[in-house]
Amino acid sequence: MNNPNFEEHIDINLQADAAHSTAQNTFLISLYGLVQGVGFRPFVYQMANQFGIKGQINNSSQGVKIWFNGSKETAKSFYERILSDAPKLSKIIDSNIQIIDYQNFNCFEIIESYSTEKISLLLTPDFAMCHECLTELHDPQNRRFHYPFITCTHCGPRYSIITKLPYDRLHTTMQGFVMCEACEREYSSPTDSRFYAQTIACPTCGPQLKWHIIADGNVVKSTELNDYRWILSRINRMLVSGRILAVKGIGGYLLICDATNETTIQILRARKHRPTKPFAVLYPNLRMLQEDTFVSDFEARELQSEVAPIVLLKKRKKEFEQVAKTINTNLTHLGVMLPYSPLLEIIASNFGKPLVATSGNISGNPIVFEDDKALVDLAQIADFIVTNDRKIVVPQDDSVVRFTKKYGQKIMIRRSRGELLNLNTEKKSEKIFISFGASLKSTFTVLIGENLYVSQYLGDLESYETQENFEKNLNHFIDIFNFSLENIMIFCDSHEGYFSTQLANILVKKNKIPLQKIQHHEAHFTAVLAENGLIENKERVLGVIWDGTGYGTDGNMWGGEFFINHQRFHFEYFDAILGDKMPREPRISALSLTYYLAGFEEITKSKFTAQEWNIYQKILANNSLKTSSVGRIFDGVASLLGLSETQTFDGEAAMQLEELAENYFQEYGYDFPESYLSESFNDVPTRLIIRGILIDIQIEKSKEFIAAKFHYSLIKSIEIIAQKMNTKQIAFSGGVFQNAVLVDLIIHHLAEKFELFFHKRLSPNDENISYGQMVLGMNKYKNL
CATH class of the missing domain: 3.30.420.40 (ATPase, nucleotide binding domain)
Structure with missing residues (x-):
């Protein structure tokens, strides 16, 4: 079968034989990069109908594939429009179009995804709630009014709920939630914002909250999963009364309480074993935040972006400070964020004042994300725990950024929720490479084919629980990309005392694979060189x-x-x-x-x-x-x-x-x-x-x-x-x-x-070490 590259032939063919430019062919467009979980299939479906094109589209192990019939002239226009008008959250790193054997199509449709090739995909991060969902969330006439899990094609959890690739509902923790008739209609309607939204849900068929009462460090009573509005009102009542709540979020549990209540803050510090480290503060809206802090235009954009990170802002000097002074003792900057999920939006808007929203853990340990563990560990800190029945697969803290005052230079402090780093190396390798990072601010990096992935921030590897978390995340990554430890090479820090180095040594001995040790500061240097x-x-x-x-x-x-x-x-x-x-x-x-x-x-x-x-x-x-x-x-x-x-x-x-x-x-x-x-x-x-x-x-x-x-x-x-x-x-x-x-x-x-x-996208701290190890290790490997 002859599959000529379309771009190499189309202009010549059209000019040489314009009379045949309307002849029907079957074309295959292949798109690679961040093209799953970003609304690409609904976007192409709607564009195909605008062009009057018949064919089909699906997610594959490599990206997105589009088969369709049309003339070369129509195909060229269709292809160019896809590339130029792609969804804003997508990132196409490579694409091609080919003429293939003729196939007959009766319409344009989205077909079931398949996974027969080696997986080579950029992972999709979790996205903050979009403006359209926010509007629906607060509309009393909408059937999702105050529903804590409202989401659409363009927003909601992605990476935190993925169990397998390619990205489809079947391969997420939404698999167990069977769509009701109303959701099914929206899901199947090309004109609906939830057309082919894999996380679609509503109060009838979607995830539900559950309320747990704590006494003396134990759960003494739990409600049934059936009355989220009662639970939301109860959350507000308890916050007003100065109580501490553990609430399951997108990437794990958050500890939430009144940020204006000095007594409650001191209780939280004592229970969490966090004597002075600042707490992040959740503001209900930008207007209230601007009253308390100086917010530049680029800081405001960052706070309201699809990442919605914590941003460090300088407090205004006011006669009466709204936020308790013990939030950030001896410091003038606050770590602040705006609601990025529907649940946080409802809680914050109902409360109407700033809230502490800090990672649900004992200081030094990773964020708690499993319900059973939350009901034991967080019962030692919180007065009430709010769980839900949508499982989190990959835990993530909130990302943290800051901007310099004079020149507005962005500095990544912690890269986690919403800030996945997927890079295309443009040089494909048959061998798989893993780098294990440092000890503090740990991450790992994996290179599969031409795609390089830097994990989210995983914490300081000085605690046993963080070490377990590191291994779990690495094993999950190995599972979703379905590779063995036989054809790999490992890079690690030269410091033998680091847990990451010790883990690398264990894997090397167990699987008899090669290891290259990289000096810490050389890895730092290589990381910033490679990013630029x-x-x-x-x-x-x-x-x-x-x-x-x-x-x-x-x-x-x-x-x-x-x-x-x-x-x-x-x-x-x-x-x-x-x-x-x-x-x-x-x-x-x-x-x-x-x-x-x-x-x-x-x-x-x-x-x-x-x-x-x-x-x-x-x-x-x-x-x-x-x-x-x-x-x-x-x-x-x-x-x-x-x-x-x-x-x-x-x-x-x-x-x-x-x-x-x-x-x-x-x-x-x-x-x-x-x-x-x-x-x-x-x-x-x-x-x-x-x-x-x-x-x-x-x-x-x-x-x-x-x-x-x-x-x-x-x-x-x-x-x-x-x-x-x-x-x-x-x-x-x-x-x-x-x-x-x-x-x-x-x-x-x-x-x-x-x-x-x-x-640029990496933190200057040790989070970038695994990336630097990978780049430097690869260069040394090529010279072996």
């Missing part, structure tokens, strides 16, 4: 990789790195002591940073008991492990300024230091008159910076001034090394670059002299 298409240009780009810690090739703990042309520069080493105690206690970083600086003992000695001081001095005198970590330098400076001696969550001290600097720059501008650095050095002189800070403390410079000068000195370190290496391109990665003030300063002072590259 700079892999081939790597030798001329300065990589600035700053984070908390990573095992270095010289046996020390890296974290303040500069890479260019096979050379490494770094922040001057200082002592790394007391293991995990050091990042938890900024005062220890302050002690280490000042240890060799005479004349400043009184500033640090007061932070310790006499016994601690004597013990730590002996440890420092005999210590051999060093670090260049900029993350620990931030901690130490925060401690020296009296902001934080111990911290209960990652980055707490650094966030306080950033906000001090922001206050200064907002008042005086981003130009700064002086730095703690001289104009000449090889490695960045850490002690010189700290000495300058200590002198400024002694002469009683303001904390805001010192914080600003410290931030500006970091920018100067980048500029000096970039000029020294004669490069014009700089790329940034590592958790330190979640600091919005630092990023604004980089752009303000360096953008005119250098071409700057930041992460």
